[in-house]
Amino acid sequence: MSLDAHVLAHRATFGVDIALRADDGEVLAVLGPNGAGKTTALHALAGLVRLDAGHVRVDGTPWADAHHHVDPSQRAVGMLSADHLLFPHLTARANVAFGPRSRGASRAAAHGRAERELDALGIGDLADRRPAQLSHGQAQRVALARALATDPRLLLLDEPLSALDPATRPQVRATLAGRLREYRGSTVVVTHDPLDALTLADHLVFVEGGVVVQEGSPADVVARPRDPYVAHVVGLNLYSGTASDGESVTTRIGPVVTGGHDHRGPSWVAFSPGAVALYPEPPHSSVRNVWPAVVESVELVGQTARVRLEVDPPATGEDDRAPGGTGATLVAEVTAGSVASLRLHPGTHLWAGVKAIEATAYPR
């Protein structure tokens, strides 16, 4: 285990308690909403934030614990932020050579190293430019070269692509993914963009309110979210409930009939927005799960419409339910054509249906 860290630190309004481990060559993605403590954890690894307790060890060497703190300049880390933070008075080459020079390399050796790093990212021809003469995407690549030029054991990426415009982002993401495959140390990338995490990382750690709410491989997390935020990020409808038999889970939107499951007791049940069909009248078909619902919002993404619905509570036979419904939401993805034919707009009453085979249950 080349990175073994348990960060316990406090910020102004909340505490951070996050454990992170990574092997050589492994890319760890830390995801979470703003203010979740992601950047604090990253800064603790870099040594820019002191630990209250816990530890940071790299290759078995202690970098920090409650009593000791190795200065950032003495840690083998490379850091890349959303803003490239290049030294504006130095050329791209001198920016990249700054690290090796600071660690005692000769001028010629440092410049040679800088040129190799820039070449590796396909920007060797920009070596003589200053940051002001670079596009944002180019500058971010120079900053990546600078972070790697010191042979860090630990590469820390803080929202590396979030400040780029949407047209540049895919190119830089591809460059980054390619370079990370060759990199031998451990990488921790903090992001709130699931696409970054899924394309770059081997292991995902979801953080909310300063603690880890779920972690696992991308495939595992995408298939089986265990937290509403995670479900939102991977784009699934997720409900907690209780499995009392082998074919349905009782949740706050009522019983959800699944394709069959073996466990009993506390359970999650998830289905994708694409599996949700919308009907103007109660459907007379084989669809087992049908809920009355009200449209909250409709958002077009390409040819697909994401429809956010508020699910009415299950009919209890009495007419005493609150007019606001259950408050539970459900996201459906339908074609733009359906939006027109169903006349979907906020406030439309309709029925949402999900086939049993589309709903997956797993223990909570």
Place this chain on the structure above:
Amino acid sequence: MSPTPTPAPDAAATVPDAVHRRPSAWRPRASRALLVVPAAVAVALVVAPLLGLLAGTEWAELPARLTDPVVRPALWLSLVTTVATVLACLLLGTPLAWLLSRAEGRTATWLRAVLTVPVVLPPVVGGVALLLVYGRNGLVGGTLLEVFGVRIPFTPVAVVLAQVFVSLPFFVLAAEGSMRGIDRRVLDVAATLGASPARVLLRVALPLAAPGIASGAALAWARALGEFGATITFAGNFPGRTQTAPLAVYVALQEDPQTAVALSLALLAVSVLVLGLLRGRWMR
């Protein structure tokens, strides 16, 4: 002018009636005059004396005046002492500005307040204070005299001390401001790249703060060049030894006004030249 203004139909729908005022042609003109007249007076107050100086100069005699036995030593002394003052500001004030820019808390706040005092203090008072510390009975002056037999007041060293006292605050405040403006994250990145605090300062912070340091040095130099009150009190007015150009101007004005004018013109020319050189490159 209609008694009830008829607002545009769509404006009437959104703007309440109370907002509408009687349209009047004189309002814009009157409010413009309210601004232009004081502004013009302000320009005149600054420009008229400068023009007066140019107009009052007897240009034909100027070369002879400037080689006057009183003028040349005074100009030379001013040049040497102000350069020494700026060097002292750079060497001592830069580290101080850096520490202040990184410091938080009460000590730094108090230190900043104390350092600002010479800016608002009448220079003569500064001269008296200097005399009390460096004079023969002063804490520092007495010791220097006893141990080394060195006397500071009424020497060129006193001229420099007086100038440093009044101009160092200008330098430190300007330099600190520009250092404070550096993105802290850039300095953090330099640290993660392995740069020691000294290297961060020399290779990153100082180059980034260079414009502020340069304009601080220019301010300090200008303040030192014009220094009068503290100098005459603490260093005296000995021609060739402690009589700087401003003191020489004052003395000459009593006996030989045209020499005073020539010397003033030389000071004006040097000041404008330095300002012009700094502008564009370092200052906006």
